[in-house]
Amino acid sequence: DAKTTQPPSMDCAEGRAANLPCNHSTISGNEYVYWYRQIHSQGPQYIIHGLKNNETNEMASLIITEDRKSSTLILPHATLRDTAVYYCIVSVLGAQKLVFGQGTRLTINP
Amino acid sequence: DTAVSQTPKYLVTQMGNDKSIKCEQNLGHDTMYWYKQDSKKFLKIMFSYNNKELIINETVPNRFSPKSPDKAHLNLHINSLELGDSAVYFCASSQGSQREQFFGPGTRLTVL
Numbered sequence: 001d002a003k004t005t006q007p008p009s010m011d012c013a014e015g016r017a018a019n020l021p022c023n024h025s026t027i028s029g030n031e032y033v034y035w036y037r038q039i040h041s042q043g044p045q046y047i048i049h050g051l052k053n054n055e056t057n058e059m060a061s062l063i064i065t066e067d068r069k070s071s072t073l074i075l076p077h078a079t080l081r082d083t084a085v086y087y088c089i090v091s092v093l094g095a096q097k098l099v100f101g102q103g104t105r106l107t108i109n110p
Numbered sequence: 111d112t113a114v115s116q117t118p119k120y121l122v123t124q125m126g127n128d129k130s131i132k133c134e135q136n137l138g139h140d141t142m143y144w145y146k147q148d149s150k151k152f153l154k155i156m157f158s159y160n161n162k163e164l165i166i167n168e169t170v171p172n173r174f175s176p177k178s179p180d181k182a183h184l185n186l187h188i189n190s191l192e193l194g195d196s197a198v199y200f201c202a203s204s205q206g207s208q209r210e211q212f213f214g215p216g217t218r219l220t221v222l
Contacts, residue, residue, distance in 0.1 A: 034210075038153075041216070042215060042216070043114070043200050043202070043213030043214050043215055043216055044153065044200070044202075044211075044213045045213070046210035046211065046212070049210070085151070087153075097143070097155040097158060097166055097168070098155065098211065099155075100152070100153040100154070102151075102152070
């Protein structure tokens, strides 16, 4: 079973920052937070992951609260192509498998 | 160049038939996976192979048999197909289990 809770859907205007929240109150000390997304009819795509420090890459930023019980994925300037289902996953590094929950369906509106 | 490829993209077959789905990755990864996404869009892992060795088998029926002829390929053979096997099957790969997973485009299996 997934160990994360995400809102089922969100909307964001094109060009604005999309902030996707995730609760993982039972996260263990050795578990990482991963984000993947699935654009319609395609395979999931890795976005970013982190342990306790905030992380940034060319796709997004990941903000993890100090108690690590929640995190936020930030897409700084959302485009229509960012419309997808976004999955927040907690997993031990080296766990071999990803446990996907229901995710958040993000719709970017023109 | 496609990193993780699957064939066929669509597969329609009758109940009771046997079918195979092929997966190939050209990323040089040593770990490969099969996931199943059902009609409710839940994505669940089925198998994981590391260096051609089965690592994870998530209580998948014996009718499903993965085969890894080499590190670049992980095929999925399904015997006696049932209606409930209808789903999209995704192959994925990673370098070890500590890196992000790269997914293929999926194979949509429809059992009639």
